[in-house]
Amino acid sequence: MPELPEVEHVKRGIQPLIEGATIENVTFSPSVIRGKSEGKATIIKGISLEAFKQYTIQFTIEKVYRKSKYILIELMNNTTKRVLISHLGMAGGFFVVKNIDDIPITNYRKHWHVIFHLSNDWLLVYSDIRRFGEIRNVQTLEEYPSILEIAPEPFDDAALPHFLSQFEVKKFQNMPIKRMILEHRVISGCGNIYACEALFDASIDPHRISKTLTLNERIEVFNSVVKALEKGILYGGTSISDYVHADGQRGTMQNNLKVYKQKICSICQSPIETAIIGGRNTHYCKNCQK
């Protein structure tokens, strides 16, 4: 599943090519059209295909940014504002190409679902092999409240005070710390791989109940999450699944993991333990993480 670093790379890949361009037309794949007619809402959620076109065609792309694992594209037509909100699901991706045939990965070339035809002759293409991703078209973010409840971006100054304040929230107090940091209301965009890596870096046992962490340990966990995400961005994310970037490049973070799906601890040489916490596979070193 694309996590924050992968989504950041998708955003960086498409942003310079699409900002400032006007969307001249939109094409939907046969499965998007069929899905809508069968009431399944494939990819395009919360809006009819006609209304999606009405609020996209002749709109100019003003700004592209990322919030947690969402890509947001602000559109403007005269005084009418719209926002495209996209989540890449399990294996979605955006590509900017001149022709569909230029998409470098066969599966993504085959499984295109939405094409935005831009005034600068580029095509912005949303491809999705498993079709778990989505694109919404809203007037304001208030129309999609789940995006408003996400914690501040982990790299923003507001993120640490927000994170620390969440230890006062009752439902998080008795949660294992591993589960708590996966909550996007607590810290934004820390997926499973990065949560395992961060707790190893902070030397904290993922089972620890969050209220038992000292203030210093809480700060340590936060700093380690930021460090893990920054490292993920630096290495272009992971390509543990079939995921690729907008430019077709694969991330190499999977070669730089310390604990996630590893066998031996790089510090003490003990075997890495696996546990299920909050339904997610968790990898940790019993010896180094207390």
Ligand SMILES: [Zn+2]
């Ligand atoms: Zn160890």
